[in-house]
Amino acid sequence: MSLPQQLRGKSDFDQLPDNIPISATIADIEEKKGFIDYFRFVIEVKTKGGSKYLIYRRYREFFNLHQILESRYSPEDPDRPGPNTCALPTLPGRVFFFFFLPKIAFQSVKCSSAIPELNTYMKRLLSLPTWLLLDDDLRMFFYQTEQDSQQLPRALRRLRPPTRKVKTVKTxxxxxxxxxxxxxxxxxxxxxxxxxxxxxxxxxxxxxxxxxxxxxxxxxxxxxxxxxxxxxxxxxxxxxxEDEGEGPNCSCLRCYMLTPSGVQTRDVCVQEDLNIRPTHKELLSRMRDIFSVDDIALNYRDHQGDLIRVLDDEDVLLMIDAGRARVAATIPRPVNQFPWELHVTLASDFSVYNTDA
Known part of the structure; x- marks a missing residue:
């Protein structure tokens, strides 16, 4: 018995539009090295009309969707659901995917073993009554956005690309x-x-x-x-x-660690566009990992060359704007290098600042 007939009336299923997703399977897990390293699932979605496409989702997007659906449809009494409520499948916990462990390398074998849990969750989610499948947030989660369509999967352990004809060697x-x-x-x-x-x-x-x-x-x-x-x-x-149409694999951020014993210079590669505007929290976390120091402060140089401490997201924008102005005026850089620099100091070290009146 087919999945739609097994879990919902055939007539209800037939009335769904062809672009409604009816199945989703995780094809791979990709590690993304941005200002904050994270992992995302590469998911193949199949629609009622038979089309297939790939979407890219992080665990937190699964979690956010589940929270929304629970707030709308989860019955107060699971044993007595109302007409507009539904018993939702259980979302596997974040701890199951080992994403919470700080400074620990990605354990691909363990993560791969967790994939069936999310596959089961998506299968049960897309087998719920037809009226729930029409929920806007659920549909948007499984729809291929423009950003999804522009992504190129790096690996796909479970869904390999189509191959070409046999190459014949004649001479x-x-x-x-x-x-x-x-x-x-x-x-x-x-x-x-x-x-x-x-x-x-x-x-x-x-x-x-x-x-x-x-x-x-x-x-x-x-x-x-x-x-x-x-x-x-x-x-x-x-x-x-090389993959066609791709530019440099990474963007490069020039960073300096200023300590009483000297200056360390690092070029940090991240898979982020040069126009990205990271948050203060993301930069602080990344620099702590790069320089292996927790008690640090972030800074940038103004047009006069003085260090200015970065305290929040608004300061990050000022740093980016100041960096672009300095680069445009005096400093040539590689095409894949960010136009702004980051100066890291010890949080307790105020001697690096110009305190003259």
Whole structure:
């Protein structure tokens, strides 16, 4: 019995618009290194009309949606729901995903084992009565926004991209001129899109899918495979190795740590647009991690070169504006470097400031 027929009347389901999401599955988890490092789920959504697309959501977005739905539809007495109430599925707790642990590396195996919990939650959520599926917040959560459509998934462990036709090598010249690799150990693909490799296989390379996966042809089969299982004999041309249309992978923020013993300079790479305006809290947290010091203060230099302490989000905007003005006037920078700098000092050190009247 199909899911819609099992959990709701067929006639009600038929009346839903074609763009209503009816299933959602987590394809991968991506780590984002911004001013605050975080993780997001890459989710494949299928609509009633049969279309599929990817959306990108953080756990806090799941939590916010669940809070909204509970406030609207959760019955006060679970045993006696009213006409406009519904028993909602249980959202897995944030602690389950290990996202709360400070300064601990992402545990991909444990996070991967948690994926079925969220998949089950989304399955039950999208199996609720049809009137709840029309809730605006629920629909917006599963709809592909313009920002979603512009994202390029980095990995997709569970949903691999479609592969191209088999590459035929006809001549000896083709054999020695084609980009190729040799399998150094066996690899068993987990889907039809992935190649099966045996140690010693010669793979003709077609395309770099992302930083970890390649696409190629071996034994008249084309598919994708992890680069870690092969030795590159002749690499792909640069145009084939990089994702099309992408600029620098990271933006660079120049930071200085000023202490009585000297100055440390760091270039911090973040996956944020150069026009981003981070919050004071985000910057403070990131600098504590970068310099391994908790009792710090953030500062910037004004047009006269004096240090000005940053205390809140409004000061961050002043710092960005001041930095842009200084860069435009005197300081050439790489295209992927933020036009503003961050000066970090000990919170108790006031000697760095110009206190002259």
């Amino acid at each position: 000896t010249n083709d054999l020695f001129s084609s980009p190729r690799a040799e399998a150094i150990s066996d690899f068993c693909g987990s889907s039809k899109a992935e190649l099966n490799l045996k140690a010693g296989d010669l793979i003709f390379l077609l395309h770099r899918v992302n930083g970890d996966w390649l696409e190629g042809t071996v034994n008249d089969q084309t598919g994708i495979f992890p680069e870690s299982f092969v030795k590159i004999i002749k690499p792909l041309p640069e145009s084939e190795s």
